[in-house]
Structure formats: C-alpha cells, structure tokens
Amino acid sequence: MNTSQLSRSDVVEVRNLVVRYGMATALDNVSLRVAPGEMVALVGPNGAGKSTLVNTLTGILTPASGSVEVRARIAQVPEGRQMFGDLSVDDNLRLGAWQLPGRGKSRRKQRDTSWVYELLPDLVRVRDRRAGGLSGGQQQMVAVGRALMSRPEVLVIDELSLGLAPLIVTDLAKHLAALNRERGTAVVLIEQNARLALDLCSRAYVLEAGRIAAEGSSADLATSPDIARAYLGEAQGLTSPPEAQDCPGPNDRATPGTGETAPGHQDTAVQAAQAATREAK
Ligand code: ATP
Numbered sequence: 001m002n003t004s005q006l007s008r009s010d011v012v013e014v015r016n017l018v019v020r021y022g023m024a025t026a027l028d029n030v031s032l033r034v035a036p037g038e039m040v041a042l043v044g045p046n047g048a049g050k051s052t053l054v055n056t057l058t059g060i061l062t063p064a065s066g067s068v069e070v071r072a073r074i075a076q077v078p079e080g081r082q083m084f085g086d087l088s089v090d091d092n093l094r095l096g097a098w099q100l101p102g103r104g105k106s107r108r109k110q111r112d113t114s115w116v117y118e119l120l121p122d123l124v125r126v127r128d129r130r131a132g133g134l135s136g137g138q139q140q141m142v143a144v145g146r147a148l149m150s151r152p153e154v155l156v157i158d159e160l161s162l163g164l165a166p167l168i169v170t171d172l173a174k175h176l177a178a179l180n181r182e183r184g185t186a187v188v189l190i191e192q193n194a195r196l197a198l199d200l201c202s203r204a205y206v207l208e209a210g211r212i213a214a215e216g217s218s219a220d221l222a223t224s225p226d227i228a229r230a231y232l233g234e235a236q237g238l239t240s241p242p243e244a245q246d247c248p249g250p251n252d253r254a255t256p257g258t259g260e261t262a263p264g265h266q267d268t269a270v271q272a273a274q275a276a277t278r279e280a281k
Pocket of ligand 1: 046
C-alpha cells in the first residue's frame with residue numbers, strides 16, 4: 001500500500017500488520033485504511049486471513065508486528081452471529097450496550113432499543129421471541145442490531161451473506177446501505193461473495209494467503225480481468241447464461257423455515273442486492 005494515501009482522519013489505519021498463530025503466519029505485511037463513513041469490502045477465498053484481520057482490528061487478536069490504530073468506536077458482527085439463544089431479541093439488542101459508560105437516565109437512554117427497530121423494522125414483530133428460535137436472516141439482523149447498540153462509528157461485519165437466502169441478503173444489504181447513508185457509520189464488510197461486496201462498498205481489498213493481492217475502487221476491481229476471473233467468474237458461479245441466472249438453482253432454495261441457503265450459490269441475491277443498493281443510493 002502507498003502509505004502516502006494514509007490520513008490522520010482515517011478511522012482505521014493498519015500498517016504492515018503481521019499476525020501469527022504459533023509458527024503459522026496468517027497475515028503478512030497487511031496495510032489498510034478506512035475513512036469516516038466509508039464502506040470498505042474485504043474479499044478473498046477461505047483461509048485468506050479475513051477473519052484474522054477483523055479480529056485484530058477489534059482487539060481479539062494481538063499483532064506479532066506492525067500497527068493497528070482504530071480512532072473511532074468499533075463494533076463487530078461476528079461470523080456465525082453468536083446469539084444468546086435463550087434470551088429475547090430485545091435482551092440480545094440491549095446486551096450490545098453493556099460496555100457503554102453511564103448511569104441512571106443516560107444508562108436507560110443507552111439501553112433504549114427503539115432506534116434499532118426503526119432501522120431494522122423486521123425485528124419489531126419478533127422482539128419478544130427467543131433469539132435462538134429465529135431464522136438465520138432474522139438472527140443476522142439481531143446481530144447487526146446488537147452491534148449497533150454500542151453506537152459504533154465503524155461496523156465490522158464478518159460474512160453478511162453466509163448461509164442466507166437471496167431475498168434475505170437483499171434486505172440486509174438495503175439496511176446496511178441505509179445505515180451508512182443516514183447515520184454515516186463506516187462499514188467494513190468481509191465477504192466471500194465478492195460481487196455482493198464490490199457492489200455494496202465503494203472500495204475494496206482482496207486478501208490472498210495473508211497478503212493484500214489487490215486494492216482499489218470497487219468499480220476498478222470489478223472490471224479487472226484478474227479479479228473477475230478469480231472472484232466474479234467461475235469462483236462465484238456466474239458463468240452460466242443470463243436466463244439460467246434468473247432461475248433459482250437447487251442450492252438457492254432456502255432451507256424451509258430458516259431462510260438459509262447453501263453458501264456460494266447466491267447469484268440471485270447478488271442481482272437483487274445490486275438493485276437494492278442502486279435504489280438506496
Ligand atoms: P474463511 O473465509 O474460511 O472464514 P478467512 O479468510 O477468514 O477464512 P482466517 O480464518 O483468518 O481466514 O484464517 C487465516 C489462516 O489462519 C488460515 O490458514 C487458518 O487455517 C489459520 N487460522 C485461523 N485461525 C486459527 C487458529 N485459531 N489457530 C491456528 N491457525 C488458525
């Protein structure tokens with residue numbers, strides 16, 4: 001990365017980061033920045049180091065060398081959502097505010113969940129239900145809402161679309177675009193579904209085997225032949241003719257009652273999310 005592009009006003013600044021698990025190097029000389037209110041995607045294949053990078057950003061992992069500066073409040077939506085299954089949706093949301101300082105009236109205000117329901121209205125009708133009994137998409141919304149309760153200026157989402165049906169992903173993409181537009185929250189989106197990530201975010205980094213293989217505007221990356229071949233073509237299953245893409249394949253079917261689908265087969269989600277984000281923009 002050209003470090004002259006780094007700016008003190010960036011909310012996240014990572015320089016020459018190295019992270020190891022024992023003897024194994026998971027991130028090797030990674031640099032990255034996020035400006036206030038920016039939506040940045042982090043794409044790459046399994047094992048590239050995406051989760052390691054976000055876990056280092058949020059302080060879960062400690063770097064072997066290099067620096068990580070986070071100059072704003074940051075919250076993470078973890079891969080796999082990690083609900084408190086026996087608690088209600090509303091209690092899960094309120095837990096998101098537990099770390100905020102404050103007592104009495106200000107504490108009550110911090111624990112007020114009403115603004116999250118305004119942003120994620122689908123949660124209103126399930127607010128008193130056990131979080132563990134919700135569909136995958138509803139749980140992902142609760143996980144986003146819970147992270148928002150800590151009033152982050154940077155929201156890090158590890159695999160937004162993982163295992164979710166296309167329409168659910170569309171809805172989540174719409175909410176994220178609205179959150180970014182209306183509240184100016186910066187978003188770092190980790191996605192294996194590169195097309196969805198590049199469409200939703202204005203800038204992106206491609207991580208491969210622990211190194212940044214490419215970075216730039218999403219528009220430029222999406223038209224780069226190498227990126228298209230590796231991430232937007234065969235790898236994403238988008239080589240089928242357009243008419244085939246309009247028909248949900250066997251793997252696009254949601255698992256009954258869950259709203260979930262097999263990962264890696266979300267072409268229709270991508271198309272719908274593109275339409276949703278264009279509309280939101
Ligand atoms: P995925 O898309 O599959 O979630 P990823 O891009 O998020 O992958 P990481 O989970 O960050 O990749 O893993 C990066 C590398 O570090 C991989 O080689 C992985 O096997 C290794 N790794 C991850 N967690 C650990 C761990 N706790 N102990 C040892 N090695 C690990």
